[in-house]
Structures are given as structure tokens and as C-alpha cells.
Amino acid sequence: MTHLADGAVLRPSIAQGILRHPMMAPVLLSMLAILAISAPNLLDPMIRFDDYPALFADAGAYWHKTKDEGRWLNYLWHLRGITTPAWLNFLLYQLLWSLFAAFLAIAALRDVANRAWFATVLALLVLVAPSATMISLWFNTLLPGLALIALYAGLGLVVSRRTHLALMVPMTVLTFMAYTTYPLLLLATAITCSKERSLRDLITLLSVFCFSFVLAVLCVYSLNLSIHGVFGVQVADWRNATPGTDWTSLLGNLPLLSESLRDFLSRSSFDFSPMIWFHLTLLTLATGVLLRRVPMEALYLHAGLAMGLALIVVQVLKVGVIAPPRAFIFAWVFYALLVVRAAQLLTDKGGLAGRFVRNAVLLIAGSYLLQTFMQYTTYRDWQSETRALAETVQATEAPMAIADDILDLPSARSAFVQNNLALSFRLQQLTGKIIPVCVGASGPCCPEIAATGGRCPTLLRVRTHDGVPHIVLE
Incomplete structure (x- = not known):
């Protein structure tokens, strides 16, 4: 407290108290990090050609996406009637991603030793997800969807578990109408916010998510039926889809699934093959640590990862199109949660294993911060x-x-x-x-x-x- 000349006391403001909170470190450092690595692209950001209608608020140019991809939330965003400069939209998008990363990290590690340090490392590791960097070039279109994801992660820190799960239903419907795999980021958030872990709670959580996802699909299909006369999503011709209608055609799409996974692993390792094996080895070791120390937590995280991968498998085999690496953004988030949690558990016990995993996580975070910066210079x-x-x-x-x-x-x-x-x-x-x-x-x-x-x-x-x-x- 500050003493004034007349003896009165000026108490620290609420803002000062918030800034001094130990868990503000992940938030502030994530925001600074995203600004640093995005610097080459901030003033004049690169925009993918099909993201321009959102920049221009041209709803007519985006209309076909509602029928082809079910992106109804994005279409409503195109109707906003005002435009803002690309640099501002990109800045807001990146800051929202940093907030999601920080809120998720705080929720995952707020009850552990050295929580601020490990939460910061986890936030940075989520921040540099290669899939997130790739999808960030559609920032004008995806602003509302990412805002909902960041909001849901922030609410997970302040609302009750029951309320948070209830909010998953409308949030899943809305984010599905922004990008198909965005709801899996909500699932990752709900999993990290669960502290009273039990098999019953996990079944409840997954059931709520499955219900929410099915509801989202039905909402999109119903909108398309009532407006476009098509119950479903009519895949655009340029995708050269080969829909799976029977066992033969489903099995015929297996090479597409293999290619999708291979592309994701390659792009997530910046096309450096040894790094793929490094990530897979670290994931295996981290899983082993969690199964031994906190088996229920391992079950939660792998259940979420499996749920996401299962949805990718169904989409690729059924629709007959390759899933782009950016669609796997959820997989990197679960990977980050697993390896950082393992590093924290091993560090508590000390020893060589703890130092190895902790240094490996720091190496990934540091090198990927640099790689992301370099990626943004290519434009x-x-x-x-x-x-x-x-x-x-x-x-x-x-x-x-x-x-x-x-x-x-x-x-x-x-x-x-x-x-x-x-x-x-x-x-x-x-x-x-x-x-x-x-x-x-x-x-x-x-x-x-x-x-x-x-x-x-x-x-x-x-x-x-x-x-x-x-x-x-x-």
C-alpha cells in the first residue's frame, strides 16, 4: 500500500492485483510471444484468396461456403456491414489464440507445483502449433469462431463444472459452423478443466460432447435443407471427393487417410523426418509417465485425442477428401498437454528423466517459436x-x-x-x-x-x- 502525505492510504488497484497474480505470467508472456513471432506478418498480413470476402465483408462471395462446408457462423460474420483493416484483424486473431493457449495452460496446471512456470511453457507450446500457424492465414474469416473458443477457455477458469459442460452444447454448434474441428478445442478445454476425474465424469463429458457434435451436424444439415434444398453438405467439385457409400468405397479411401496423417506429421515437423520420430517418441514416453503416475488423467487426454482422430477418420473415409494439416490443430494441443504434464511430474521427482523431458519440451517450444517467426517471413x-x-x-x-x-x-x-x-x-x-x-x-x-x-x-x-x-x- 502507498502512504500519502496526509496519512491516508492508497490501496493497490484491482488491476495491479491482477497483474501481480502469479498465473498472469502465462497470459502476458503468451501475448508477447505471439506478437514477436507474428512481427513479420503484422503490418501487412498475408491473406489466403478465399479469406478476402471476410476482409471485404462480402457475404455474397462467401454464400457458397454455407452449402459446400456448412460455415453458417462465418457467413453471419460476413453480414456485419463494417470492415476493419487486415492488420487489426490479424492482430486480434493472434491475441485470441494466445489467450486460448494461456487459459488452457492455466486450467491444466493450476493445481501443480511450479504451476506458473509450467503453465507458461505449455502456453508457448500450444501457441506454436504448426497447424495454428497454417490456419491463421484465414484470420478474417475465423475471428468469431476463435473468439468463442478463447471465451470458452476463459470461462472454464471461473464458472462451475456443470455450467461449463452446459455451455459446451451451444458453443460446439456455433464453432462447428466456423471450422469443422474447432469443437475439438472445446473438448480439450473441458478435459483440462475437469479436476474431479473419474470414469463416470469422463463418460459424462464425452457424452455431452458427442451429443453437442451430433446436434451441430443436424443444425447445419437442417439449415442447408431449408435454404439450399440439400440435407447435408454438398462437397465442392474442386475437392474431387470420392464418397464412401459401402465397404469397398470406404476401404478405397484409406490411402486418403494415410496421406492426411502423413501430411500432418510432416508439416508439424517442418518437413524434417527425424523430428517426426522425436515427437512420437516423446509422446510415447509422456504417455507412459502419465499412465504410471496419474492414469486417470492419461485416460482423459487420450480419450479426447482419440475422439478427435476418430472424427477425422470418419470424415475422410465417408466424404472421400484429404483432411488438411490445419484440421489437426487439436492433435497438437493434446500432444502439448501430455508432454508438459509429464515433464512437470518428472521434475517433481528430480533426476535425469525429469531434466531430459523438461529440456526436450523447452527445445521444442524455443525452436518452434523461431520456426514460426521464419514461416511468417516467407510471405x-x-x-x-x-x-x-x-x-x-x-x-x-x-x-x-x-x-x-x-x-x-x-x-x-x-x-x-x-x-x-x-x-x-x-x-x-x-x-x-x-x-x-x-x-x-x-x-x-x-x-x-x-x-x-x-x-x-x-x-x-x-x-x-x-x-x-x-x-x-x-
Whole structure:
């Protein structure tokens, strides 16, 4: 307390008390860490081509996603009527992810020795999930879904167990309408918030989640039936789906499942094969530690992981499409929970094993912080090249069209640009001009412009200079 000149006493404010709380360390350090590793992408963030409608609040451009993917929450977000700059949306998205990581870590380790230290390490390990980094490039679209996930994790620290489980039902329905595997992050949160662990409690928890997930699917299917006339999700043609309708077709989709798992493991190890085996070995050792010291906790965590993997298996075999690595974001979260908890248990007993696992976890967290930072730098060339092009486009009054495939540009390859629309949307973001894509169109004019009787456009073409392709206006 601070003493004033007249003898009065100024008590510490509530804010000061909160900041001095030992469990604020994971929250503050997670927020600082996410800002540090996101720095290369903060001021002018990379945006995937199908995330631009959310940036522009263009609900019409996103409408097909409701039928193809059941993303009704995201569609409502597109109807908000106001737009905010991309850098602000990316900043908010990353801070929400850091809050989820911190709240989850606090819930998982708030009753253990050295809880602040281990909770901070766990938060950082969740923070750098490669799947989270990949999916973060759809930040404009996924803001509301991630906000609900962070909210649910925060509520787990302050509300009763009964209330938290009850909230899982509407939260699962809403987050499923944002991204299919987002509800599994809610399941991970509910598992970590459970302190009176028993077989009965686990069955109750999983039953509530299964009910919530089935309800979410039924809600999406019912909305699609009433609005699109299709009971279900009509997979887009570009996915080349091979639906499993019988045992033969289901078994025929097993290679897709194998490829999905292989891609996830590879991308989660930054395409470094020895790291895959390192992760799997560490997961096995951590599981052994938990089975010996806290078997019920091991059962909870592996039940959640198995539930998530089972849903992936069902989706891949039934729908007949590859699950992208970003869909496995829940798997890394459960992995982090298992290995950090094992490190904490072994550290309590001291000895070589405790130091080994603790150092291994620190090595992963530290190296992945650096790798994530480097990943965000890979978009710089594309961003700077398109900014320079935008200056030229802004100064050109004539109609313009994108006439060549830009996906082979070095900057586009390094940024993993997926569609020629990415350039059109990017230039719209920077200049406000809508420039059509006419790759493969016959004749010198785009159909969109020719139909209006307008002049043939100035063409954006890919030309090679000194052996390097560039985008130029002709």
C-alpha cells in the first residue's frame, strides 16, 4: 500500500492485483510471444484468396461456403456491414489464440507445483502449433469462431463444472459452423478443466460432447435443407471427393487417410523426418509417465485425442477428401498437454528423466517459436511485389485484367499462393479496383469487359527479366 502525505492510504488497484497474480505470467508472456513471432506478418498480413470476402465483408462471395462446408457462423460474420483493416484483424486473431493457449495452460496446471512456470511453457507450446500457424492465414474469416473458443477457455477458469459442460452444447454448434474441428478445442478445454476425474465424469463429458457434435451436424444439415434444398453438405467439385457409400468405397479411401496423417506429421515437423520420430517418441514416453503416475488423467487426454482422430477418420473415409494439416490443430494441443504434464511430474521427482523431458519440451517450444517467426517471413516477397504492382495499377486509368497464371512466380510459390484470384483480391485490397481474372480466355478482352462494350483492358502479364518472372502491365 502507498502512504500519502496526509496519512491516508492508497490501496493497490484491482488491476495491479491482477497483474501481480502469479498465473498472469502465462497470459502476458503468451501475448508477447505471439506478437514477436507474428512481427513479420503484422503490418501487412498475408491473406489466403478465399479469406478476402471476410476482409471485404462480402457475404455474397462467401454464400457458397454455407452449402459446400456448412460455415453458417462465418457467413453471419460476413453480414456485419463494417470492415476493419487486415492488420487489426490479424492482430486480434493472434491475441485470441494466445489467450486460448494461456487459459488452457492455466486450467491444466493450476493445481501443480511450479504451476506458473509450467503453465507458461505449455502456453508457448500450444501457441506454436504448426497447424495454428497454417490456419491463421484465414484470420478474417475465423475471428468469431476463435473468439468463442478463447471465451470458452476463459470461462472454464471461473464458472462451475456443470455450467461449463452446459455451455459446451451451444458453443460446439456455433464453432462447428466456423471450422469443422474447432469443437475439438472445446473438448480439450473441458478435459483440462475437469479436476474431479473419474470414469463416470469422463463418460459424462464425452457424452455431452458427442451429443453437442451430433446436434451441430443436424443444425447445419437442417439449415442447408431449408435454404439450399440439400440435407447435408454438398462437397465442392474442386475437392474431387470420392464418397464412401459401402465397404469397398470406404476401404478405397484409406490411402486418403494415410496421406492426411502423413501430411500432418510432416508439416508439424517442418518437413524434417527425424523430428517426426522425436515427437512420437516423446509422446510415447509422456504417455507412459502419465499412465504410471496419474492414469486417470492419461485416460482423459487420450480419450479426447482419440475422439478427435476418430472424427477425422470418419470424415475422410465417408466424404472421400484429404483432411488438411490445419484440421489437426487439436492433435497438437493434446500432444502439448501430455508432454508438459509429464515433464512437470518428472521434475517433481528430480533426476535425469525429469531434466531430459523438461529440456526436450523447452527445445521444442524455443525452436518452434523461431520456426514460426521464419514461416511468417516467407510471405514478404509476395506482399512487397504486389504492393509495388498496386502503385502502378493505381496510376493506370484504363480497364485492367489478369491475363496470365501468376502461380509460378517465385514470390507466389514461396508464399504458397493457391489461386489467381489471390492477385485480384490483393489489388482490390490495396487499390480498391476490381480487376477480373481472364487466364485462358480467348481473345484480347475479358468476357466481363467485352460484354459491356468497354475498351479492351490493359493486361497484367507474367514476363521474364534476367531469368526471373515478374508481373507487368501491357
